[in-house]
Amino acid sequence: MSVVSVKDVAQRAGVSVGTVSNVMNHPEKVTPDSIAKVQAAIDELGFIRNDAARQLRDGRSTTIGLVVLDVRNPFFTDVARGAEDRAADAGLSVILGNSDETVTRESAYLDLFEQQRVHGVLISPLGDISDRLGRLRTRGIPAVLVDRSSSDDSVSSVSVDDVAGGRLAVQHLLDQGWRRIAFVGGPMGIRQVADRLVGAREALANVPDATLEVIETEALSVIAGRTVGAALVARAERPQAVFAANDLVAMGVLQALMMQGADVRVPQDVALIGYDDIDFASAAVVPLSSIRQPAALIGQTAVEILLEEAADPSIARRQVEFQPELVVRASTFGV
Amino acid sequence: MSVVSVKDVAQRAGVSVGTVSNVMNHPEKVTPDSIAKVQAAIDELGFIRNDAARQLRDGRSTTIGLVVLDVRNPFFTDVARGAEDRAADAGLSVILGNSDETVTRESAYLDLFEQQRVHGVLISPLGDISDRLGRLRTRGIPAVLVDRSSSDDSVSSVSVDDVAGGRLAVQHLLDQGWRRIAFVGGPMGIRQVADRLVGAREALANVPDATLEVIETEALSVIAGRTVGAALVARAERPQAVFAANDLVAMGVLQALMMQGADVRVPQDVALIGYDDIDFASAAVVPLSSIRQPAALIGQTAVEILLEEAADPSIARRQVEFQPELVVRASTFGV
DNA sequence: CTTGCCGATTGAATCGTTTTAAGAACCGGG
DNA sequence: CCCGGTTCTTAAAACGATTCAATCGGCAAG
DSSP states (O other): OOOOHHHHHHHHHHHOHHHHHHHHHHHHGGGGHHHHHHHHHHHHHOOOOOHHHHHHHHSSSSEEEEEETTSSSHHHHHHHHHHHHHHHHHEEEEEEOOOOOHHHHHHHHHHHHHHHOOEEEEEEEEEHHHHHHHHHHHOOOOEEESSOSSSSSSEEEEEOHHHHHHHHHHHHHHHHHHHHHEEEEEEETHHHHHHHHOOOOOOOHHHHHHHEEEESSSSSSSSHHHHHHHHHHHOOOOEEEEEEEEEEHHHHHHHTTSSSOOOOTTTSSSEEEBBOGGGGGGBBBSSEEEEOOOOOHHHHHHHHHHHHHHHHHOOOOOOEOOOOOEEOOOGGGGO | OOOOOOHHHHHHHHHOHHHHHHHOGGGGGGGGGHHHHHHHHHHHHOOOOHHHHHHHHHSSEEEEEEEESSSSSSSHHHHHHHHHHHHHHHEEEEEEEEEOHHHHHHHHHHHHHHHHTTTTEEEEOOOHHHHHHHHHHHOOEEEEEEEOOOOOTTTTEEEEEEHHHHHHHHHHHHHTTOOEEEEEOOOOHHHHHHHHHHHHHHHHOTTTEEEEEEEOOSOOOHHHHHHHHHHHHHSOOOOOOOEESSHHHHHHHHHHHHSSSTTTOOOSSSSSEEEBBBBGGGGGGSSOOEEEEOOOHHHHHHHHHHHHHHHTTTTTEEEEEOEEEEEGGGGOOOO
């Protein structure tokens, strides 16, 4: 098990370690002749610098930590790709953590990132973690909230207006003539879920004879949706339209409704709209109406802000909010 | 920007840095009294140890690097979750890299992982990288191939028999009575694609009047599939059945075939089978037949082997191969 | 009261890189 | 031929956690 260090390279090239370091980090300070010798030595020995030592020296790593609620949700992988792309431009890499909607895991990842002295943290938070993020900041690690607006001005955020999204979705259902509406999603502790519900209620407020039933789920997953869908199938009186808190839940509901033996027609018997507009929504059994969010753009923008704050910690925090967009497909096409 | 180091903790607790370190790493060597004092100091100061320094000292990090072909493919995120779970049991975390089916990106991630002196590398390789992995090994970094069997015995692998999978898929299509079959997928440089095609050809060999058309794509994505699907719609003579190299491609093909105006019926006009059996396959417009692979199990097993080799580099390499499984749904239900 | 032993604690050395202050080499001008 | 002023290069000092050899203190046996 051989380990090649700058020292070995320096010896081979017949220069000092300082020069080797300069070749790699400040080539303008070094003779072309030295560059050539050092480069040759590096290639011959297959030297690859030890990042731990480098990080130790300058205090922070070249990595950005990203904590998402659910890696299985294509929305978040799209956010991650946006972030990666922008980070790569700046020579940084992204390490992806999956909190799985669990406070424990979320906290564990934040610890890990702090141990690693990451360049910054992007997080789609579960609860209120402004204290935690404040501490990170005092340690020189900036943080940006992703897919969530911040409650105070101490931290930047990149989000989408979830209340508006919820309003859009339910307004659309009402426009199509449905009155008995159900909201499916949860847990309510997740801000995005709560906000979408608020939006839904707002849309309802203008229509006296409309009702909203709230069916809370344990998670925002296909499985959770399927459970609710099965329960709906079994019921005598079903809602006319369902607004699911995200597309995974919506697809679960859809699967259960259309299952052999159930034969509930969508949208004739029950209309259905989701949220996120993931790629698979348009390919569903019945192509799914949804609320589109600019996922990759969110990731890019978050990294952008993070880099600014990392470069100048005194810069003002920013709250960026994108607007969601209604996408109508067969699952809510007029009766 | 305050930084708290072991030195600060030691001072606060009234002990030496060595004792602080022992409290964290070898508590059995330390008096309960000291543990209490040190623990108190750690909590008061909010000390979090610097991973870079720790890594520098003992030569390797507590991270496993995982390079996948495509993070947008749910199959790979499932593999990643399996790997994460098993790694977490061992106190390690997984950093996920996305090669995007690009040699450049693949190589960049391997460089990054080597710089970081990761505990080990799991990789779903693009081309032949046994040299690269051999070098990693001489540096003390074991590697395990994921979703790919190794060509030689120098590196362990966890894979699924793709030839068998291809055979299963096409055999099923033949059993249902279809004869003019098309294979859609690519690039052929990806081993999994090539192997599945080999399997397809093997199944064909027994049936004299059956034909196989190969339609190569640029990537294994929904978009690529959609392009092929659109081309098929435009054609006068269409294959009776399509075997797509993975579910993303299959779903793209499906979307295009069923698009408004196209109105090609599946499976009546064209049958369709995919590969991977991702969650969304069962929720597709027409529920998709597919070849199932034990994704999470692959990830777990790979980490398992990696840990063994990290603990004892002289241990024999292992080649684990799982068998794929046919899942029949509506998209290939007999005419 | 001394000696020997054992476990707990200490402080210095170490990992590999970057940076900085100091020194060496070289230039042209006086 | 020397001198001031550039460039380049060098050696040494960080960074922070871990480990190891050395030391300390306490206790029992002689």
